[in-house]
Amino acid sequence: MSIAGAAQTATVTPEAVAVAALATGVIWLLLGVTGAAERVVRWIGRPIIIGITLGLGLAFMLQGTQLMATAIWFAAPLLLVTILLLVRKAIIAMLLILVSGVAWALITDPSMNTALAATHPGFVSPEWPFANLSWAAVFTGVVMLALPQVPLTLGNAVLAPVEFNNKEFPQRPVTERQMAVSTGIINTLGSCIGAVPMCHGAGGMAAQVSFGARSGGAPVILGALLIVLALGFSDSLAVLLRLFPQPALGVMLFLAGLQLALGSCDFARDKGERFVTLGTAALAMWNVGIAFLFGILLLYIARRGWLRL
Template sequence: MSKPVVPPDETPMRNRYDRMEWAGAFGDLGTLIPFVAAYIGVLKMDPFGILFAFGAAMLVCGLYYRTPFPVQPMKAIGAVAALQAAQTAVVTPGAVYSAALVTGAIWLLLGMNGIVSRVTRLVPPTVVTGIVFGLGFGFMLEGVRMMQHDWLIAVIGGVGTLLLMGNRKIPAMFVLLTFGIAVGAMQNPALLTTLTQQGASLHVPTFALADLSWNQFFVGAVLLALPQIPLTLGNAVIAIREENNRLFPQRQVTERGISISTGLMNLFSASVGGVPMCHGAGGMAGHIAFGARTGGAPVILGCVLLILAFFFSGSVDLLFRLFPAPVLGVILFLTGMQLALGSSVLPAERNGRLVVLLTAALCMWNVGAGFVAGIALHHAQQRGWLRM
């Protein structure tokens, strides 16, 4: 049974910048805001470099791919960096730049010599489906956790958004963002007052690697970059290729191209003081869930982030803190739902479905572990060792 794709009249030949693309542009905020806020608030990183790197990468990807091709923070690196910095202060901004540098070099090398394509060809379809399925449910679970901060706000925002999903006259994301800002203003009036008093000031890029130490490089490479590789391969190479090519068959992408893109944008991010980035499949699901159908969405979000970077970097932390966690949880939950729906066609054979479900369950905990275990389960099933 074939999987559904975006209807032919929606297949992008050129970018659009209509209100649905604008609405879809903000469909990935549930992932972007928490990680960027953690880098700024916990590690005390300069907001300019982070926003500049994200904005430039999104702009280029939108213009090049011409689909809602996402740019996201690398989740494992972000989580480890924030946790270690909060507990032991081992991780510094320099270590994060090093992680981006090492990550960029690894994926550029794997893409240019074609190794990434040979590796991904060894991954069976049941494992690919399980990865995407697990990512979808993982996003939904994380969304529920964020909504627990205030169920009333979550229910109002979630129900209202669901009723407007697919409405091309009143984009759901605009209503949800307006609701979130209103709630944040009522809950934190002092924060809103401080935010409105912040003025614009010009910031310019600087070279972030000039004062990098060997200790920072070692921490960034060993503690942050290397453990991320299996997760990136599963989520940001295999899963995003599957999602893009399923939804946009006229705009096919390859593992080699995605790997090179990941490498280049991370080398750039390291040089300007940004953080490790990837093309996570959940990002595309988020853009599409709220109306995006072309590369106009990442171009729009990229331009917004560039404006924030150059003129309002000093206010970004306050702006992100204004958004209530339950509203971000609604965005994340609906993103996961969109992603899981796209991978809901299971194999006809019972043991094949078992591999998909076990892989998905592990990917909800750790994509890298789910990826490795899924391949092992597939081979066990092929040899008749796994039966149910």
């Protein structure tokens, strides 16, 4: 279960979530500053990294397909037209999905117009989340939330983004150390205002690249928009998010997963390593953390010559 998902349960308090963010930040700062993140990557090997990236791409495609199935006669033509537009005009493809999604939401949900009319801006300042901190919240945040997420974050937020970035933008490579340190910084600072634990995520990067992003300006624009919504429209967020319905989101997820998977088709020539890559990818579609641990074990077995393929 992810931290965001666990936070929706009644047993997890806002203080525990803030502690989880702080613990996550400290963990990744230590792993990055000490160079441990890069040493782990050198130790586990590329077959596992490629497998995790491929599995994430396939998982996004599967989830996108499931979302598109909620209104397939709307989503299928939208997907086809978007693919055709991506070849030449990625920005137009993005605008098409946004406009089509809003139109679909307004047409299929009669209550949307009334709900939108009731929305209004109102500044809400963040609060210090540790004022009522308890040892129970510390235990839940560190042991139950932050620590179990380390393998998942390593795969989805460090290994996969570095692999994807360095293939898409070889002239601007990044390292696992940079990703780990930046993950630590955003979580440490975010915990001070009660933010949930965050990471870079390969899926978000793949989605932005799919629709034309070629620099850090894209996440800066997205981040600025989210800050405005959080500070000025927090009471209306649920309504505003309904403007982007599941079928349109499915199209974006499918294309993001396709972009991520395409960059992961660099299989090794050795049959054993290909076996490790595909096995890791299959498990990564279900749970990245388990796939990471399973891949390490499987690669060890393959390199010892214990596999008969």
